[in-house]
Amino acid sequence: MKLTLHIWRQKNAQSKGHFEKFQMNDVSEDMSFLEMLDLLNERLISEGKDAIAFDHDCREGICGACSLTINGTPHGPEAATTTCQLHMRKFKDGDTLYIEPFRSRAFPVIKDLIVDRSAFDRIMAAGGFVSVRTGQPQDANAIPISKEKADLAMDAAACIGCGACVASCPNGAAMLFVSAKISQFAMLPQGQPERKRRALNMVNQMDKEGFGACTNHYECEAVCPKKISVRFIAQMNRDYLKARILKEKD
Amino acid sequence: MALFDYLKSTLLSKVVMAVTGVILVLFLIGHCVGNMQVYIGQEVFNRYAHFLQGLGELLWIIRIVLFVCLVLHIITSIRLKWLNFQAKGQKYEVKNYVKAKLTGRTMIWTGVLVVAFLVYHLLHFTIGVIDADNFSKRNMEYYKGEVVIAEDKVLNGESNEIGKLERQAETIKVEGKELSKENDVVLFFRPDAYSMVVKSFRQPLYAISYIILVIFVGFHLSHAIQSAFQTLGLNHPKYNCFFRAVGPWLSTILVICYISIPITIWFGLVGGGV
Numbered sequence: 001m002k003l004t005l006h007i008w009r010q011k012n013a014q015s016k017g018h019f020e021k022f023q024m025n026d027v028s029e030d031m032s033f034l035e036m037l038d039l040l041n042e043r044l045i046s047e048g049k050d051a052i053a054f055d056h057d058c059r060e061g062i063c064g065a066c067s068l069t070i071n072g073t074p075h076g077p078e079a080a081t082t083t084c085q086l087h088m089r090k091f092k093d094g095d096t097l098y099i100e101p102f103r104s105r106a107f108p109v110i111k112d113l114i115v116d117r118s119a120f121d122r123i124m125a126a127g128g129f130v131s132v133r134t135g136q137p138q139d140a141n142a143i144p145i146s147k148e149k150a151d152l153a154m155d156a157a158a159c160i161g162c163g164a165c166v167a168s169c170p171n172g173a174a175m176l177f178v179s180a181k182i183s184q185f186a187m188l189p190q191g192q193p194e195r196k197r198r199a200l201n202m203v204n205q206m207d208k209e210g211f212g213a214c215t216n217h218y219e220c221e222a223v224c225p226k227k228i229s230v231r232f233i234a235q236m237n238r239d240y241l242k243a244r245i246l247k248e249k250d
Numbered sequence: 251m252a253l254f255d256y257l258k259s260t261l262l263s264k265v266v267m268a269v270t271g272v273i274l275v276l277f278l279i280g281h282c283v284g285n286m287q288v289y290i291g292q293e294v295f296n297r298y299a300h301f302l303q304g305l306g307e308l309l310w311i312i313r314i315v316l317f318v319c320l321v322l323h324i325i326t327s328i329r330l331k332w333l334n335f336q337a338k339g340q341k342y343e344v345k346n347y348v349k350a351k352l353t354g355r356t357m358i359w360t361g362v363l364v365v366a367f368l369v370y371h372l373l374h375f376t377i378g379v380i381d382a383d384n385f386s387k388r389n390m391e392y393y394k395g396e397v398v399i400a401e402d403k404v405l406n407g408e409s410n411e412i413g414k415l416e417r418q419a420e421t422i423k424v425e426g427k428e429l430s431k432e433n434d435v436v437l438f439f440r441p442d443a444y445s446m447v448v449k450s451f452r453q454p455l456y457a458i459s460y461i462i463l464v465i466f467v468g469f470h471l472s473h474a475i476q477s478a479f480q481t482l483g484l485n486h487p488k489y490n491c492f493f494r495a496v497g498p499w500l501s502t503i504l505v506i507c508y509i510s511i512p513i514t515i516w517f518g519l520v521g522g523g524v
């Protein structure tokens with residue numbers, strides 16, 4: 001396959017950044033998108049040029065490290081797929097692709113296509129956990145959980161925290177991520193003791209990080225590689241309201 | 251100010267948008283139902299208009315509630331728009347929306363058009379600055395009504411207070427008009443709102459501008475209503491087909507009802523007798 005790539009290059013957080021054009025003539029349909037970039041980087045390195053910096057880790061769609069906005073869609077055109085799992089056969093010979101970093105004020109560019117997503121870590125630290133006392137492990141079946149609840153909690157827990165929701169959002173909002181992280185516990189008995197406090201603290205941290213306010217376009221749900229549903233945002237709204245208005249902590 | 255502390259929270263701001271928006275939508279529905287009486291005829295429509303005017307304090311309470319909702323809605327929308335603009339940061343060179351519709355992405359602009367329409371509409375039909383010759387307070391009509399005397403008040407059949415009661419021996423007078431008995435049928439004056447509307451909308455400029463602006467209100471509502479459900483936490487796979495569909499449907503119905511009035515009047519289907 002032949003491809004024309006316009007890739008965002010930016011030396012560091014302070015510099016302005018610009019697009020650089022690359023011509024690819026030897027792309028295999030069986031490559032993943034990241035392998036296609038590896039190929040380009042090998043060429044750049046052999047030419048003594050600076051390789052394109054992009055995030056990746058597991059390359060099997062479970063870690064959430066890979067990013068990239070490809071022709072205006074985070075993780076590219078294939079629904080429910082991370083960039084690392086996106087195959088080049090999804091594109092046509094002769095295509096022109098614009099490859100940009102995930103854009104949002106709260107995700108500053110570090111270099112080229114890598115952005116700093118540590119805002120998500122700080123939101124998690126504000127309440128994305130259950131406090132568990134150490135001691136004897138209790139019997140696995142001691143706490144009954146219905147199949148429906150367990151499934152729903154798993155759906156929320158499928159979030160890999162990649163930040164595509166923020167990148168796709170016209171408002172730079174992080175509500176899909178935050179709501180998934182709140183809901184995975186809100187559905188389960190283990191999450192109840194800190195439920196309202198968690199919603200309050202995580203939403204407050206989200207606001208502090210400078211993420212926007214959702215206006216319910218559901219663009220996030222459409223691009224999410226894990227198909228996280230916006231019903232969790234509604235769930236978060238309910239929990240947060242109960243915590244704020246009723247001033248209930250738990 | 252403590253009252254505006256909610257603006258510091260994105261979620262609370264959204265809830266204020268939704269609650270004030272829903273109250274305004276309820277008003278639009280009520281107003282629409284009221285307006286549809288224009289199809290029943292002059293008598294019914296004018297009686298309704300006169301009834302609204304006669305609500306007195308209640309009318310002012312409704313007006314104040316709506317005004318406060320509108321002001322909160324506008325303040326919050328500007329604050330959120332600014333926040334969201336900041337949060338987005340640098341724009342994409344190429345942006346491809348998968349699901350976000352144009353009506354949703356232009357809420358602030360259709361909102362501005364809603365304000366423009368509101369000001370225009372109030373100046374036109376409530377305050378009477380636009381098309382002043384036609385304004386209803388100057389277009390009065392006689393109507394037949396039954397007088398009801400309750401203690402020292404004189405009410406017409408619509409329970410509006412219509413004048414001061416004067417009792418002199420055997421005769422009862424209302425504003426100098428003599429009544430033969432306490433439940434008399436007499437002629438009263440009231441604004442002829444029907445004729446005003448008809449005469450206004452026969453002028454294409456007024457009809458067209460009204461139609462266009464109402465359509466923009468419709469665009470606003472088409473995204474807004476489903477958005478309000480979601481913001482208020484109403485989302486369930488069983489009911490989402492309702493939550494998502496009611497916005498476009500309701501706004502389409504409202505727009506059709508509202509704009510049908512200038513269209514039928516303009517084409518002479520309604521108000522022929524005026």
Ligand code: HEM
Binds near residue numbers: 267272364479
């Ligand atoms: C009759 C007047 C109006 C009605 C009935 C109305 C109704 C609504 C409703 C129901 C919402 C949804 C709230 C939510 O998302 O939770 C909304 C959102 C919004 N409105 Fe209005 N509105 C009106 C006037 C205005 C005005 C005058 C402005 C601005 C100048 C405005 C700007 C907005 C914005 C920016 C949003 C948020 C968009 C979003 O959530 O997607 N609206 N409106």
Ligand code: FES
Binds near residue numbers: 058060063066082084
């Ligand atoms: S690299 Fe781990 S999800 Fe793509």
